[in-house]
Amino acid sequence: MLALEGVCAGYGQSRVLESVGISVAEGEAVTLLGRNGVGKTTLLRTIVGLHPAEQGIIKLNNEDITDFPAYKRARKGIGYVPQGRGIFPHLTVDENLRTGFASLTGRTGGERETIPKYVYELFPLLNRVAARKGGVLSGGEQQQLALARALVAQPKLLILDEPTEGIQPSIVQQIEEALREIRTRLKIAILLVEQYLDFAWSIADRFYVMRSGRIIDEGNPREREPGSVIHWLNV
Numbered sequence: 001m002l003a004l005e006g007v008c009a010g011y012g013q014s015r016v017l018e019s020v021g022i023s024v025a026e027g028e029a030v031t032l033l034g035r036n037g038v039g040k041t042t043l044l045r046t047i048v049g050l051h052p053a054e055q056g057i058i059k060l061n062n063e064d065i066t067d068f069p070a071y072k073r074a075r076k077g078i079g080y081v082p083q084g085r086g087i088f089p090h091l092t093v094d095e096n097l098r099t100g101f102a103s104l105t106g107r108t109g110g111e112r113e114t115i116p117k118y119v120y121e122l123f124p125l126l127n128r129v130a131a132r133k134g135g136v137l138s139g140g141e142q143q144q145l146a147l148a149r150a151l152v153a154q155p156k157l158l159i160l161d162e163p164t165e166g167i168q169p170s171i172v173q174q175i176e177e178a179l180r181e182i183r184t185r186l187k188i189a190i191l192l193v194e195q196y197l198d199f200a201w202s203i204a205d206r207f208y209v210m211r212s213g214r215i216i217d218e219g220n221p222r223e224r225e226p227g228s229v230i231h232w233l234n235v
């Protein structure tokens with residue numbers, strides 16, 4: 001479904017990504033692991049169209065999307081939950097969810113656009129707090145809102161940047177269950193950047209390890225011990 005070949009990107013003179021090649025198959029869950037600052041967020045932003053690739057090709061379902069703007073990639077089925085969640089603190093939960101339509105249309109979804117039912121089924125909490133401002137929610141609630149917002153646009157591939165960062169362990173479990181549902185029931189493929197190794201290991205069909213902007217290892221969590229990659233992480 002998603003395939004990158006030789007992708008290079010950086011900031012000004014400084015090269016961050018060095019010839020990255022990764023793929024995600026339809027319905028697959030893939031995790032990208034690596035220490036702070038190795039280029040994980042830069043890679044995700046390059047995939048979703050928020051950062052330019054200097055070299056290489058990004059393909060979605062065999063179509064070259066390397067030069068597509070972000071909204072066009074969203075329309076093609078790429079959903080994105082950024083690091084730090086990126087919700088709007090002064091908008092209500094319902095209004096935040098409606099901004100999910102904007103990734104497709106370039107404008108916020110009005111009253112007439114209906115939030116897909118499965119969004120509330122997956123996150124019943126959001127129904128109860130629909131009128132509250134995003135900013136008053138707990139970290140875990142905000143993460144659920146960020147995930148739900150990405151689902152509003154009905155993506156085929158969901159890209160998540162450290163969804164468990166700064167979230168208490170009991171809520172991490174809820175997010176793990178939601179991701180499982182997203183995969184198995186909604187059949188949405190997942191590309192997950194994660195520092196929390198147990199979480200990544202239990203969800204993913206495949207992993208990649210990044211170091212200094214390069215992919216240095218890949219494998220199947222069912223066939224590999226988490227200990228074999230732990231020295232490449234911050235833990």
Ligand SMILES: Nc1ncnc2c1ncn2[C@@H]1O[C@H](COP(=O)(O)OP(=O)(O)OP(=O)(O)O)[C@@H](O)[C@H]1O
Pocket residue numbers: 011016034035036037038039040041042043083
């Ligand atoms: N806007 C920017 N301008 C210049 N350099 C940047 C910018 N954003 C990131 N960098 C640099 O690019 C490198 C990779 O950063 P990136 O955020 O992609 O790493 P990361 O793996 O996501 O880290 P973390 O685990 O801390 O989120 C780092 O050296 C960082 O300092």
Ligand SMILES: [Mg+2]
Pocket residue numbers: 040041042083161
């Ligand atoms: Mg990051």
